Amino acid sequence: MIRILIVEDERPIARLIDWNLTDCGYECTQVHDGLAAADLIEANSYDLILLDVMLPGADGYELMDQIRPTGTPVIFITARAGVQDRVRGLRAGADDYLVKPFEVVELIARVESVLRRAGKAEEHYEIGDVRVEPRSMLVTKNGVPVTLTPKEYELLLLFVRNRNIALFRDTIYQRVWEAEFDGDSRTVDLHVQRLRKKLGWQKRLVAIYKVGYRLEDLK
Secondary structure, three states: OOEEEEEOOOHHHHHHHHHHHHHOOOEEEEEOOHHHHHHHHHHOOOOEEEEEOOOOOOOHHHHHHHHHHHOOOEEEEEOOOOHHHHHHHHHOOOOEEEEOOOOHHHHHHHHHHHHHHOOOOOOOEEEOOEEEEOOOOEEEEOOEEOOOOHHHHHHHHHHHHOOOOOEEHHHHHHHHHOOOOOOOOHHHHHHHHHHHHHHOOOOOEEEEOOOEEEEOOOO
């Protein structure tokens, strides 16, 4: 299982990140102080570190001096949105830079992206009797291949990478169709209906009233 260290002094934000990444199948550890984080990094190995910049004890830039020799990928999470702040973070060795406030779906997408680049991404996803293998783009149900259109496959990946999270229709449209949502939900709804039918997910891929959809994967 992929292990993620969350270094964030704002406890509600740390809990939010922890809950959502845990729901996605990651093993998460929270720490709220820079010096305590340094001790954990020295004593343990992680696949990814989510690192706030402003921390008590030691800030994110100081921690990067300790993290860089380990080769562990890092995503800076900070309220500092200026270009110079982003540049400094990336030059310090961070693999990505996420500005607060952020949507959970964006956080998960960036986590997936950094893990893929680092060669640490999950090789497959299993939701009930459905298995998704991103490298080969193979989808099977009870071992039998399922034929999906390109958009259905991208929609499926979005749901499995954000399982147990309610996704707004406009977010789904923007992520899968890479265009601004015009308020017409028929395209999203039609593709969800087809995905449900092909995978037998009528009860698993649920509609959230006035929001969108959620893929339920309750262990």
